[in-house]
Amino acid sequence: MPRMHHPLPWHRIAHHDMLVETTHDERARLDTIAHLNVFAAQRLAPTVKTAFERKGVTPSDRHEVRQAMERDPAFRAWSLVRRNTMEMRQKTGRDIVGRQRESLREKADRLNAAKGSQQSRLHLDPSLDVPRYVSGVDQHLMQGGYTAEWLDRDVSNAANYDAGMFATVGGSAGPHNDAAGRALCEWLRREFPAFVPSRIVDLGCGLGHNTLPLRQIFPTAEIIAVDVAAPMLRYGHARARALGVDDIEFRQEDATRTSLSSHSVDLVFSTMVLHETSHEALPRLLQESHRLLRGGGLCIHLEQPPYRGLNPFEQFMRDWDGRYNNEPFWSALHESDLRQMMTKVGFREDLVFETRCVAPSWQSSRPTEEDFGRAPAWYAVGAWQAVEGSTAEG
Amino acid sequence: MYSHLPHKADPNPPQPTTLRGRRPEFTDDPMLDRLYAITLALVTELSVTRARVDTLERLLERKGLVDSSEVENFTPDESEAAKRGDIQQQYLDRIFRVLTE
Ligand SMILES: C[S@@+](CC[C@H](N)C(=O)[O-])C[C@H]1O[C@@H](n2cnc3c(N)ncnc32)[C@H](O)[C@@H]1O
Numbered sequence: 001m002p003r004m005h006h007p008l009p010w011h012r013i014a015h016h017d018m019l020v021e022t023t024h025d026e027r028a029r030l031d032t033i034a035h036l037n038v039f040a041a042q043r044l045a046p047t048v049k050t051a052f053e054r055k056g057v058t059p060s061d062r063h064e065v066r067q068a069m070e071r072d073p074a075f076r077a078w079s080l081v082r083r084n085t086m087e088m089r090q091k092t093g094r095d096i097v098g099r100q101r102e103s104l105r106e107k108a109d110r111l112n113a114a115k116g117s118q119q120s121r122l123h124l125d126p127s128l129d130v131p132r133y134v135s136g137v138d139q140h141l142m143q144g145g146y147t148a149e150w151l152d153r154d155v156s157n158a159a160n161y162d163a164g165m166f167a168t169v170g171g172s173a174g175p176h177n178d179a180a181g182r183a184l185c186e187w188l189r190r191e192f193p194a195f196v197p198s199r200i201v202d203l204g205c206g207l208g209h210n211t212l213p214l215r216q217i218f219p220t221a222e223i224i225a226v227d228v229a230a231p232m233l234r235y236g237h238a239r240a241r242a243l244g245v246d247d248i249e250f251r252q253e254d255a256t257r258t259s260l261s262s263h264s265v266d267l268v269f270s271t272m273v274l275h276e277t278s279h280e281a282l283p284r285l286l287q288e289s290h291r292l293l294r295g296g297g298l299c300i301h302l303e304q305p306p307y308r309g310l311n312p313f314e315q316f317m318r319d320w321d322g323r324y325n326n327e328p329f330w331s332a333l334h335e336s337d338l339r340q341m342m343t344k345v346g347f348r349e350d351l352v353f354e355t356r357c358v359a360p361s362w363q364s365s366r367p368t369e370e371d372f373g374r375a376p377a378w379y380a381v382g383a384w385q386a387v388e389g390s391t392a393e394g
Numbered sequence: 395m396y397s398h399l400p401h402k403a404d405p406n407p408p409q410p411t412t413l414r415g416r417r418p419e420f421t422d423d424p425m426l427d428r429l430y431a432i433t434l435a436l437v438t439e440l441s442v443t444r445a446r447v448d449t450l451e452r453l454l455e456r457k458g459l460v461d462s463s464e465v466e467n468f469t470p471d472e473s474e475a476a477k478r479g480d481i482q483q484q485y486l487d488r489i490f491r492v493l494t495e
Contacts, residue, residue: 028445032438076420080427083418084434084492091491094409138414145414151406326415 007034008171093160111238133278146229158235179359181210197266204273207236300382431492
């Protein structure tokens with residue numbers, strides 16, 4: 001048997017006061033699911049590739065690969081393992097959270113309360129009109145999606161998300177599940193060491209996994225993390241405090257129309273949000289990034305790479321989530337021309353760019369192998385905001 | 395179970411287990427898809443059990459406490475047996491998840 005790297009086990013992920021309590025067997029179950037994911041990526045995915053190569057076809061696009069492969073046993077077996085690990089991961093998390101949801105809520109309440117004279121930085125807006133494209137989807141097979149609440153002040157799904165994330169990605173996001181945030185920081189430090197934003201906005205922050213790394217490299221910046229999902233924000237603010245981070249604002253806002261004033265932000269970013277944004281909302285989210293930025297400011301959105309430029313087989317493999325993992329906007333996003341969209345919403349063409357952000361390894365021996373969408377490396381589209389009065393030459 | 399009935403409104407309803415969005419089928423026989431799901435759950439559970447046995451063996455060994463004949467001849471008392479029954483039921487719930495969700 002070829003040696004595979006071991007996924008990060010539960011006892012190595014960062015523990016904090018907001019994290020669920022687990023039994024021995026629940027931990028073993030999540031660890032097994034992480035192993036199954038690594039197995040599917042490293043042992044089964046190559047069998048799909050071999051099966052495809054044996055067919056000797058030369059498809060012109062991913063649809064033709066699908067026609068050739070849809071009924072192939074290797075593809076079907078890989079898919080069945082992938083789909084079932086996702087479903088089992090959700091059930092495991094749901095069972096863990098279900099029996100302690102009241103105590104999790106209490107923990108969140110306690111951590112989110114004002115401390116002495118210090119106001120809480122959690123700002124929820126119960127009157128917010130949550131977009132249907134978010135509340136109507138059980139993203140990646142998570143029952144109820146990001147916004148569902150079964151209790152008053154519920155944090156269930158956010159707690160489940162935090163507890164099981166490492167199993168879904170086979171541990172590749174590191175102990176704090178923050179590889180995308182660290183990849184962005186690494187890129188900023190390497191490419192633009194002199195860029196020091198004083199106001200940063202994270203659009204669609206979720207529970208803030210990838211917001212917190214920004215605090216480390218920009219210790220004095222004002223950081224505002226926005227999301228439409230109250231359970232994620234409640235949990236995220238509590239988690240940040242539990243990890244000793246007390247000065248990030250978590251706001252319940254729609255990222256396509258925030259209440260922040262125009263030209264008031266130096267860095268607008270998002271991680272893994274575009275693929276969960278509807279066709280209509282996507283240009284509006286990019287437009288909002290443009291509205292928020294000051295001249296000389298930067299916006300950057302981290303995602304999986306677009307299909308263009310990838311061979312049809314890889315496109316087909318990467319499209320799996322779009323078809324089988326309740327990600328209805330996945331395929332369309334990866335087929336869209338984000339550069340062009342950025343220009344359309346007002347960014348100057350010569351200031352729009354595409355790049356690649358790679359997380360520095362938290363564990364020196366870990367390989368950065370490809371996992372068709374789950375490795376710690378991202379494509380990013382971004383733009384600098386033109387400074388008033390400057391020209392393409394200036 | 396009857397949460398759709400208005401007069402049973404529970405202020406704290408349990409999280410539903412049904413998923414919005416169709417579960418895809420990857421084989422030509424829906425029973426085969428279900429069999430895969432059950433088998434994968436079994437794979438997972440067997441691995442969990444192995445991990446637990448390994449934990450126990452390591453602990454017992456560290457402490458020099460138990461030899462294998464004691465394990466072979468073990469009989470649970472009444473409350474231990476009841477607890478084991480619960481474990482079995484939860485186990486089956488996980489194995490047959492695909493038939494119940
Ligand atoms: C895949 S999660 C990513 C979360 C986080 N950025 C991370 O990297 O862990 C996508 C998040 O985007 C949020 N979202 C989607 N559309 C949004 C919108 N219009 N405004 C604010 N948040 C949105 C969802 O609620 C969800 O928390």
